[in-house]
Amino acid sequence: MQRLSLACVLLLIPVAGRAQWQLPPGTSSSAEDSTQTTAPAASGPIAAAEKLFEAQDWSGAVALLRPLVARDPRNAHAQYDLGFALDNAGDVAGARAAYEKAATVDPNLISARVSLGLLLARQGDVAAAAKWLRAAIALPEDPASQPARAQAERALARLDLPAAPEQARDELVAAIRLSREQPEDVELSAEIAEALHDDAAAEQAYARVLGASPGDPEATSAYARVLLREGKQEQAEGAVERGLAAHPDSAPLLATQAELLLRAKKLDEAVPLLERLHGSDTGNAAVSRLLARAYVAAGTPEKSNDLFATLLRKDPNDATLQADWADSLIRQKRNAEAEAVLERALTLPFPTPEAKANAAGKLAFAAAAGQHPDTVLRAVQIRDGILPPDAATTFLLATAHDTLHYTAQAAAKYREFLQLAGGSFPDEVWQAQQRLQVLRRAK
Structure with a gap:
């Protein structure tokens, strides 16, 4: 499949009014136009049942179809329609059995595979759902199957987004080529762009969503978060203000407003707002997570302990969360605990290289406080392999070399620190100057 960038994906998508859908999209019903994909024109009980579909009389349709499939279990069209009726009536087990039977009887009935995949996705069985959806799109293509095929591609894009965003992007492109008139594709493309750390594409996509649905709370919140990552604080504030004007009680918008206040160091406003949101x-x-960070920033890190403990029980492999917890521990002077937490965090995947570098810098600080110079050297090496050296970590590096009696390296790093420090870190500047004098005399 030809790969397209997210920017190209956005150009393929016409924007209309925003559709409301649950995740993954298309999982709230069976395959679109499914009874027309490969089945012949309906007649008799099937036609009567499909007439009841229009009135959403699912129990009536089931009553017509059950005797038919009992008499003719190899009637794939009837089996599929029975599954469709049971699915909409809430009989998950019955619908699954009927869809499976339809797919077995007619291996080319794409609608049965797609509808079964969507049902399984709604039940949270991601692996089984993906298996049936991939089987559907592997069938020979024909124009009549395009709606169901596009629905399968969209659902797969949703399912693959958390672990394989590049694959999700390709599946969304395939869906757009099959049926380009889906407004929810814009928001899905934005989420894929975020997963791929393509903030420019995500910003463009969310702006298009808001152009079609101004003030939408979730889209506005997502848009503002992207703008914040791009350093566009004022634009993010403006977007949130517009959103709150239309939806003053929106929890997502209020949470984003609190994040903006936190970034602006308006802690006296951020903390009460977050406490209220957390209480509700x-x-x-x-x-x-925002409240825990706010407590740390406000100089009351001990208040964050229970919050971090709860968050880490739910998601122990979130590297950024581990790093935030370690920052709280450092501020509580629990450096040994922080060092252990950061050592583990650095074995986990971070969302960006910069996030990993920042965690390594925190490890260097905790290790220096714990008098573990070898760990300081290793941590700073990780950090400086990603970000340019800064004054704080260069000073830690100098003192670690000094402690290990690496005289030449220590002197070089003290001099580098003095160049980077400028008018900052007066205590450390004095210490560096004193240590350089001692090291010179020791030669």
């Missing part, structure tokens, strides 16, 4: 929804991990 203690299970909201994003709010809990």
Whole structure:
């Protein structure tokens, strides 16, 4: 499949009014136009059942179709329609059995595979859902199957997004080529862009969503977060203000407003707002995380302990969360614990190289406080392999070399620190100057 950039994906998508859908898209019903994909024109009980579909009389349709499939179990069209009726009636087990039977009887009935995949996705069985959806798009192509095929590609894009965003991007491109009139593709492309750390494409996509649905709370919040990552604080504030004007009680918008206040160091406003949001929804991990960070920034890191403990129980392999917890521990002077947490965090995947570099810098600080110079050297090497050297970590590096009696390296790093420090770090500058004099005399 030809690969396209996210910017190219956005150019393929016409924007209309925003559709409301649950995740993954297309999993709230069976395959679109499915009874027309490969089956002949309906007649008799099938036609009568499909007439009841229009009235959403699912129990009536089931009553017509059950005797038919009992008499003729190899009637794939009837089996599929029975599955469709049971699916909409809430009989998951019955619908699954009927879809599977339809797919077995007619291996080319794409609608049965797509609908079964969507059902399994709704049930949270991602592996099985993906298996049936991939089987559907592997069938021979024909124009009549395009709606169901496009639905399968979109659902696969949703399922693959967390672990394989590049694959999700390709699946979205395939879906757009099959049916280009899907407004929800814009938001999905934005989420894929975020997963690929393509903030420019994500910003463009969310702006297009908001052009079609101004003030939408979730899209506005996502848009503002992207703008913040791009350093566009004022634009993010403007977007949130417009969103709150239309939706003043929106929890996602209020949480984003709190994040903006936190970034602006307006802690006296951020902390009460986050405490209120947390009190109304203690299970909201994003709010809990922001509140924990706010407590640390406000100089009350001990208040974050329970929040971090709860968050880490739910997601122990979140490297950034581990690094935030370690920062709180450092501020509580629990440096040995912080060092252990950061050592583990650096074995986990970070969302960006910069995030990993910042965690390594924190490890250097904790290790220096714990008098572990070898760890300081290793941590700074990781950090400086990603980011340019800064004064703080260069000083830590100098003192680590000094402690290990690497005289030449220590002197070089003290001099480098003095160049980087400028008018900052007066205590460390004095110490570096004193140590350089001692090291010169020791030669």
